[in-house]
Amino acid sequence: MxxxxxxxxxxxxxxxxxxxxxxxxxxxxxxxxxxxxxxDHPSTEYKDMQAPWQLENRGMASEIYDEEGRYRMLKTKKGKLKTESIQFFADEKEYPYSYPEDRPFMWTRGYHLGGRSLTWARVSLRFGPKDFEANAKDGHGIPWPIGYDDIAPWYDYVETFAGISGNKDGLPDQPEGVYQKPWNMSCAEEFIADNLKKNLPNRRMIIGRTANMTEPTEIQTSLGRTKCQARSYCERGCTFGGYFSAxxxxxxxxxxxxxxxxxxxxxxxxxxxxxxxxxxxxxxxxxxxxxxxxxxxxxxxxxxxxxxxxxxxxxxxxxxxxxxxxxxxxxxxxxxxxxxxxxxxxxxxxx
Ligand SMILES: Cc1cc2nc3c(=O)[nH]c(=O)nc-3n(C[C@H](O)[C@H](O)[C@H](O)COP(=O)(O)OP(=O)(O)OC[C@H]3O[C@@H](n4cnc5c(N)ncnc54)[C@H](O)[C@@H]3O)c2cc1C
Incomplete structure (x- = not known):
């Protein structure tokens, strides 16, 4: 003991x-x-300060790992393997798991301090009121013992500390949170969003609500975190602490x-x-x-x-x-x- x-x-x-x-x-x-x-944070294993040509095989493919069943999450549709963040994913060869043939699944793990908070995609959505009621209304199971109003203050608490950027879009099914200013849409995204508004007014395309900070508050800066640099290198680990991780x-x-x-x-x-x-x-x-x-x-x-x-x-x-x-x-x-x-x-x- x-x-x-x-x-x-x-x-x-x-x-x-x-x-x-x-x-x-x-x-x-x-x-x-x-x-x-x-x-550590920042870690010597982060690769966000390396230019593409400084990464082995430009961070894309490596024959060493190009074996069926290894790093399944990192395989692209064209069969290439993204290796720029491979250090933060568990190798299925080293950590195998099995599943029924007719019900395959992919078990993605990160076995290191910080777990999958290093490699998550940072999409930070709330459940809406309907998510707590839908099953009972549809006749499945029993009503949830808690509803949106019970959990909303906790969403506020988490978002305030984590630093989430997003827009207040006024959508009841996607309740708004405590947000830093949203990212801009690219011109292609604006084009699609405008066309949707004209042609399918009941379908809204909104900017993602993401744990990439745009306006760090004192809570975040006191931990040495700074604003996201919009480099799209998040999966490599972020020296700036621009996205939320453990x-x-x-x-x-x-x-x-x-x-x-x-x-x-x-x-x-x-x-x-x-x-x-x-x-x-x-x-x-x-x-x-x-x-x-x-x-x-x-x-x-x-x-x-x-x-x-x-x-x-x-x-x-x-x-x-x-x-x-x-x-x-x-x-x-x-x-x-x-x-x-x-x-x-x-x-x-x-x-
Ligand atoms: C590629 C990817 C993208 C994702 N994108 C999003 C997203 O955009 N938005 C979103 O909300 N969610 C996303 N997720 C999901 C999110 O990352 C997980 O839901 C979240 O990390 C789960 O948190 P957790 O603490 O349960 O597990 P983890 O973050 O995986 O942490 C578990 C920890 O426990 C450790 N551990 C496991 N077994 C043991 C043991 N026996 N003894 C000691 N330690 C152990 C692991 O090593 C790990 O560090 C994504 C996940 C992945 C893989």
């Missing part, structure tokens, strides 16, 4: 960063356990409190359960290099290892009381999981 903490947060990505910040700011001694390697924003805020400890290269294998108190008592990890096991104890355990990763840990956490995994007395754990879907987009060429 190692040192005690008030809270253990497993995972340091999008949600883990937030959990760490909130707990640390409230005065709790917090340990973040991350399975991947340590990264590395550039939440983890530094947590660290500034003096309450944060981070341990990397530590793969959480189980949440430990105390049969006498009936509560989680800590987390056991496997050291990624030595394969040795270590346990950390805390009063609260927060699983932020991603949708699939957290379920994996819970299923692994077997005890006399929970022989099928912690929080799995119903047997529902491992079913009905939503991770992230991508590729639902349309495109066109303006000539």
């Amino acid at each position: 190692k040192q005690d903490y008030d809270v253990i947060v497993v995972g340091s990505g999008m949600t883990g960063g937030w959990a760490a910040k909130e707990f640390c700011e409230k005065g709790f001694k917090t340990l973040v356990i991350e399975r991947g390697r340590h990264l 590395l550039s924003a939440t983890l530094p805020a947590a660290r500034n409190t003096g309450n944060l400890t981070i341990v990397t290269d530590a793969i959480a294998s189980t949440v430990d359960y105390d049969e006498t108190t009936g509560k989680a008592s800590g987390v056991t990890i496997v050291d990624a290099h030595t394969k040795e096991k270590r346990s950390y104890r805390a009063r609260v355990v927060f699983l932020c290892a991603s949708a699939l990763g957290s379920v994996q840990i819970l299923l692994n956490s077997k005890s006399n009381t929970f022989p099928n995994g912690l929080a799995n007395s119903s047997g529902a754990l491992g079913h009905y999981i939503m991770d992230h879907f991508t590729g639902t987009m349309g495109g066109g060429t303006v000539l």
